[in-house]
Amino acid sequence: QVKESRRSALAPYLGIGDAEHEGRRVVFGQKVMQAVADSLLGWTTVDGRHFQVRQFRNMKGSIDASTLPADQIDDYARMTGALLARAHSHSVDPKLLAGYCGKNDKLDEAVAGFAVAYADQTERDFEELLTAVKSGRLPAETGI
Structure with a gap:
């Protein structure tokens, strides 16, 4: 193409x-x-x-995440996150990235802290969504 x-x-x-x-x-x-x-x-x-x-048809597979069973969503998220991290790690000079990350656990702790805080916020957002749907403030089609 x-x-x-x-x-x-x-x-x-x-x-x-x-x-x-x-x-x-x-x-x-x-x-x-x-x-x-x-x-x-x-x-x-x-x-x-x-x-x-470029190649016209890449013949690579794809996954429709909306069709995954609930017990596979976390595996899918882990896999896509790892692929995204890999792509980003290839976009800069490895020495520059290593220098930015440092040799201690500060970056690891900061990323883990952010992930936990974001997960907590996601749970709060979901509870607020459920409350809005149950009260009728937000119309939603249920039972799909």
């Missing part, structure tokens, strides 16, 4: 100038973030316009 690559929608807000080649910019970002590279991934220029080249 050949797809035209245009300037990033974020560029004007980040003060970023035009890329030397928009297709190359997109491809570089994809290579950094993807766990498995597309062997056909590349870029080209046609009549002065920038394009990215």
Whole structure:
């Protein structure tokens, strides 16, 4: 597949100038973030316009999380979180990331503390949602 690559929608807000080649910019970002590279991934220029080249059908599976049984949601969340963390870890220089994280447990403790606080907030939000539905303040279709 050949797809035209245009300037990033974020560029004007980040003060970023035009890329030397928009297709190359997109491809570089994809290579950094993807766990498995597309062997056909590349870029080209046609009549002065920038394009990215990629595999048309990746034939990779996908999961519709809404169809998962309740006892598999946590596994799905753990897996997607690990994949997201892996992608982010590949987006920076490992030495820079290691320097930022430090050699003690402060970052681990901060992330764990945030996770617990966020889980508590999620439970409070859910209780508030249930209360709003039960009181009729928020219409909802139940029993689906």
